[in-house]
Amino acid sequence: MPPELGGGGRDQPRLALILAVAVALLWPTLLNWHPYLFWDTYGYFLQGKAYSQLLLGWIGLAPPPPETGQGWFGAAGRMLARDPSIRSPTWSLLTYGLAVGSAAGFWLLALFDALVAAATLELTLVRLFGLDARRRLLVLVGMTLLTPLPWFASYLMPDLYAGLLVLAAALLVFAWGRLTLAERIATSILYLGSISFHLSHVLLAAGLLAMAVLLPLTGSRRLDRLWRLALPLLAAVALLLGVGLVGFGAATLTPIGAPFLLARAWEDGPVRAYLERACPSAGWAICPYLGRVADTAQEFLWRPHDSYWAMDLPTRAALRAEEPAIVLRAVLADPLGQISGSLANLVTQLGRFGLEDLVLGRGAAVTPDDYTFVYLPSAPAAVWGLAWFTGLAYASTIAAAIGLVTWWMARRDHATIAARQLVLSVLGALVLNAAVCGILSGPQDRYQGRVIWLLPLLAAALLLQPAGRLSPAPRAPSPSAP
Numbered sequence: 001m002p003p004e005l006g007g008g009g010r011d012q013p014r015l016a017l018i019l020a021v022a023v024a025l026l027w028p029t030l031l032n033w034h035p036y037l038f039w040d041t042y043g044y045f046l047q048g049k050a051y052s053q054l055l056l057g058w059i060g061l062a063p064p065p066p067e068t069g070q071g072w073f074g075a076a077g078r079m080l081a082r083d084p085s086i087r088s089p090t091w092s093l094l095t096y097g098l099a100v101g102s103a104a105g106f107w108l109l110a111l112f113d114a115l116v117a118a119a120t121l122e123l124t125l126v127r128l129f130g131l132d133a134r135r136r137l138l139v140l141v142g143m144t145l146l147t148p149l150p151w152f153a154s155y156l157m158p159d160l161y162a163g164l165l166v167l168a169a170a171l172l173v174f175a176w177g178r179l180t181l182a183e184r185i186a187t188s189i190l191y192l193g194s195i196s197f198h199l200s201h202v203l204l205a206a207g208l209l210a211m212a213v214l215l216p217l218t219g220s221r222r223l224d225r226l227w228r229l230a231l232p233l234l235a236a237v238a239l240l241l242g243v244g245l246v247g248f249g250a251a252t253l254t255p256i257g258a259p260f261l262l263a264r265a266w267e268d269g270p271v272r273a274y275l276e277r278a279c280p281s282a283g284w285a286i287c288p289y290l291g292r293v294a295d296t297a298q299e300f301l302w303r304p305h306d307s308y309w310a311m312d313l314p315t316r317a318a319l320r321a322e323e324p325a326i327v328l329r330a331v332l333a334d335p336l337g338q339i340s341g342s343l344a345n346l347v348t349q350l351g352r353f354g355l356e357d358l359v360l361g362r363g364a365a366v367t368p369d370d371y372t373f374v375y376l377p378s379a380p381a382a383v384w385g386l387a388w389f390t391g392l393a394y395a396s397t398i399a400a401a402i403g404l405v406t407w408w409m410a411r412r413d414h415a416t417i418a419a420r421q422l423v424l425s426v427l428g429a430l431v432l433n434a435a436v437c438g439i440l441s442g443p444q445d446r447y448q449g450r451v452i453w454l455l456p457l458l459a460a461a462l463l464l465q466p467a468g469r470l471s472p473a474p475r476a477p478s479p480s481a482p
Contacts, residue, residue, distance in 0.1 A: 048096025
């Protein structure tokens, strides 16, 4: 058994604490009178509806959609042909199923998120850090009041699960010997599901796998760490590829995916410079739009006119097909320009984790067919804005960074190797997340906000860990590890 984090405490995760924290995590909804929406929530909902109709029709519980008249193979692609970007089937089904499955509407999805977050944090604090109930309560209260965690638990997007994915990976790598059999299964399922919820999570999980296998993170065997993280990743990828093949006729992770790389490199400069030289003689589908598309990646993709969103379906398809070749030629023509642009995006993303992306003063009236906005202009969040809470997120993050430096300096002679390596691993995950999101899509507040709360969690848990409990802890009451 390698040296692990935590101490000799024999406390167990407590259901009452999980339930109390889950309810507390939803406090930001009181300021908006509804869980927080984002524009993409609508796409997840409608695509979840399409997937639900196909599944119910396939098992005979509902009439098959008309698009299955040409066969089940590719039926999802025919149903969603006009959607500008196909989203995660698992998160879409979860969004739609929970939203229409009860009279609670989107509140049930928010409660589900909060319960999963509370359970994961409780398990992490017990099994990874060995904190007793009093110290866990102190950490959880601080996380609920001072960090972006409750805002993302109240947010109807899969962003919360990027941070939970990192915690699940840490449990599987650093605390495997302490987890019961049920906890190992639940953590692996959480890891698999989180990976499938967003394409950026696939890339994040691949990076975490590389760190766990290539770096000497613990005394455990690399092969053990490999299968614990690789099997859920492979299962999630296989699931997404299977949906792409059966539903859209192509074994791809991104069926009908919007050209994010093209848009990002356009704003960074190299793609724009290349196209201005190559068009119109190159014959790219985008050439007729060069003088009209916007300078920024977001408007290039989504503004109502002269954008990818506004193109007809054949032009969209042609642009998606041409994206790899255009980006490759542009980068080869100006590699330093793209490298500098990408590094600038990464650094910018590391420093952006406010709450400005949440849609304020809006709820949703949900029916099985659709949902409509319910405008709530008098909601405190809409009246006051969230600037104060963004400031609190930055303050707690800075305090956590100072706390981690203090911990590192004060306990460098007493902390286990695993504890120091966990700190480096979480910091690496934060940089990895910024690279995946900032470089491939572009800096947005929610991209880093979804994981930055890991820093205060790590700092608080380590600082509250009694020095005498930094020795290896006993295994959880479970069967022997395989």
